[in-house]
Amino acid sequence: MKPWIKRIVLGFAGITLVVGGLTACGVSRYHGTGSMSEADATAWRAKQIERVADRLDLDAAQKAKLAALGEMMALQRKALRGNADNPRAEFQALIAGPKFDRTAAQNLVQQKTDAIRAGSPQVIAAMGDFYDSLRPEQQQKVRDFMQKQKRFRRM
Numbered sequence: 001m002k003p004w005i006k007r008i009v010l011g012f013a014g015i016t017l018v019v020g021g022l023t024a025c026g027v028s029r030y031h032g033t034g035s036m037s038e039a040d041a042t043a044w045r046a047k048q049i050e051r052v053a054d055r056l057d058l059d060a061a062q063k064a065k066l067a068a069l070g071e072m073m074a075l076q077r078k079a080l081r082g083n084a085d086n087p088r089a090e091f092q093a094l095i096a097g098p099k100f101d102r103t104a105a106q107n108l109v110q111q112k113t114d115a116i117r118a119g120s121p122q123v124i125a126a127m128g129d130f131y132d133s134l135r136p137e138q139q140q141k142v143r144d145f146m147q148k149q150k151r152f153r154r155m
Contacts, residue, residue, distance in 0.1 A: 045070045056138045065133050069126040076119040080112060 036044065049070055053063045081087065090108065094101045131139065 041074065045074060056134070056141055058138070062130070062133050062138075065126070065130040069123075069130045072119075072123045072126040076115075076123050079115040079119050082111060082115070 049063065049067055052058070052066060056062075058066065094105050094108070131142070134142065
């Protein structure tokens with residue numbers, strides 16, 4: 001494959017990744033296309049923690065580790081989203097002129113990649129701490145749930 005074709009394909013893949021990530025961050029099936037307020041997000045996270053705790057029959061220590069995982073994931077999402085109030089506007093700015101702003105697109109991809117690199121060790125550690133604290137039957141429930149869910153099979 002010629003080098004310029006590789007660059008185009010990789011550039012397109014990077015842009016697709018950014019657009020997909022920004023769209024995922026900007027869309028909530030519970031609140032339409034807007035993002036949740038901090039209070040709503042905290043309440044939603046607490047509700048999900050209670051739901052998982054009930055289904056897995058978690059003790060207090062396990063529930064605390066699940067809450068820590070939820071907090072780390074929320075921080076990672078916030079870091080990935082960045083300071084943009086409207087992520088779509090960031091992307092639209094790339095195509096606002098007569099030519100695609102390649103430099104800004106590369107900077108945007110770099111920012112998102114740096115955010116993932118910086119926060120992923122803490123998220124992985126929190127996930128490991130939570131999962132390792134589960135009893136074998138609880139771990140099996142998690143595996144069974146992931147096997148049943150379509151969204152996990154697509155990953």
